[in-house]
Amino acid sequence: MAIDYDRLMAYQFPEIRHTLSKRDTAFYALSCGMGADPMNEKQLDFVDFHRTMKIMPSMPVILGYPGMFAADPATGINAVKVVHGEQNVTIHRPLPAEGEIIGRNRIVGLVDKGVDKGALLFTERTIHDAQGQLLATAGATVFLRGDGGFGGPAGPIPTPRALPTTKPDLVINSAAMCDSEACERDPHLAAEINFHAVAHIAGQCDTINAPLIQISTDYVFDGEKGEPYLTDDPMNPINVYGQTKMMGEEAARHGLHWHVIVRTSLVFSAFGQNVLTRTLRQIDTQDEIQAVTDQKANPTSAEAVAEALMVIGGAILRGKGDGFGTFHICGEPAVTRYEFLQAIMQAYAPFTERRPKLTPISSADIPNRVPRP
Template identity: 35%
Template sequence: MKVLVLGARGMLGKDLVPFLSAKHQVFGRDIDDFDITDLQRVKNEIKTHSPQAVINAAAYTDVDGCESNPAMAFSVNAEGARNVALGCAANKARMIHLSTDYVFDGSSLSPYREEDPPNPLNVYGLSKLKGEQYIEKIIQNHLIIRTQWLFGRHGKNFVDTILRLAERQEEIRIVNDQKGAPTFTKDLSWAIGGLLEKEATGILHVTNAGACTWYEFARQILQERNPAKRKVQLTPISSTELSRPAKRPANSVLDCHRFEKLMGQNQKMRPWKESLKEYLACKEDRK
């Protein structure tokens, strides 16, 4: 299958492109090639490559940055997604789009299902939701994959931040009132590869299995790997104490049953703790 991946040089894109290339003819493009906010360019590129599927992993992902630059957030995450949908519709390509748990307000006591009403708390979430809504209106042949808390070899991520802080600080203060599922970009790439071969349309939640708070995630990282072998004090704090520009949902764990049903037996995403172990082992090997 011919597949065009947008955001190919992002954290997910850099795992996704080589993974899909084993089986498909993949064209990876990013902002240096063309900007998804340029409708004409998007249409031309999709026409030129004539892919059967376009995977849109391009986004403005700086959640706090979106608060101070909402125009940019909406331009990339909403209008950009709309442009890709228009380009796909005009060229009869299927659109697979990456979205986020931040479309929810996190007040639910149970994991969010695809049909639960969104209610974003921040500009990033609002702009990603607007992107979803454009896609749903413009192109029938679409799949929106909501995921969360990504970590991978090719981007700034929480795991690396904790390891770096552990080398420098005696104490690390981490929020303990936000819950989600850490998700390995390698595993998400595998899931997207599987979904390319399914007919599914609509919205789908895909994350690694299990859930934790950021504090619990940090504790697990340091249990697995403490590079300096130092005693680091990990202190749980509240989101209010951290006081970041963008408000985050308290419980945005996603219910992935629809994905599991679609993929069939033994095709589940593995528990995040297993993926973390593999990620840390890969980092160690590359030293």
């Protein structure tokens, strides 16, 4: 189904209402690295319930978010080829650390770049409190790679914001195409994001002499070792995601002297799309959940990764280290996906009456599943 310009521009979003708690505010701040420095008391304002809590100024990006609306067949969008473009936030009033939040979303622009050239979709979300006061406005641009040539207008395209002119002290690149299934479907896009973009960033960092921390994955290994991998073990990825991430590592290593590679494993958070949020959604909507028992990983909280990056970045900025290195950052112990979902369901049990059945399966039981280490 192709995009119908008038229909998509008139797309109606449901009003999003949710109750923001101090716990939510603290979790978001922790995921951004607040509380990682034990000597910085100011960070406690963002994570300590007993203080007059502050909210991270970037949090409106997730408040009142309507979810992956592009997957709704009524939009006509090819959701498989949607790429995040940019986001902006305008804060109109002090943001509360708790209270009812109302999000009102709308599509404000749609530009047809032509056949095989994609389209640009512009959205706007106004965020209000329970009294209807406007707290913030969040804008976003989405690139619809598979949807050009539907006969829509070719403009106007907003003028890009000027790039910062100040030299960064340190660059951390966590951007990646992480969905293994999506990488197999579109290996070209996976290579563009996981390899070519890293090579470009590394080249720019080398030009301005800025250190680069490149986030990688345990998927650069094949999983056949039978014991924990060391940083100098040979890489042998078995799927497109792992292959392109390995290429990204090499781009960072050969692109500049001051580089650090940080490999993680099964990162989870209370926000975004990850194993934790997917499992909670499955608990709320499904009567049965299947999980494999023949593959292990080390679940790692995003907060732990952020804390480690603060330590590594701090050491770099203080001039310590010889200019490069590879680190493995992961939680303990290694568990199967089945065991991890068991733990999630047990932790979530006091907060829901839902008790879906958790069924153990093997990887071979999943047809056409992309191989994983």
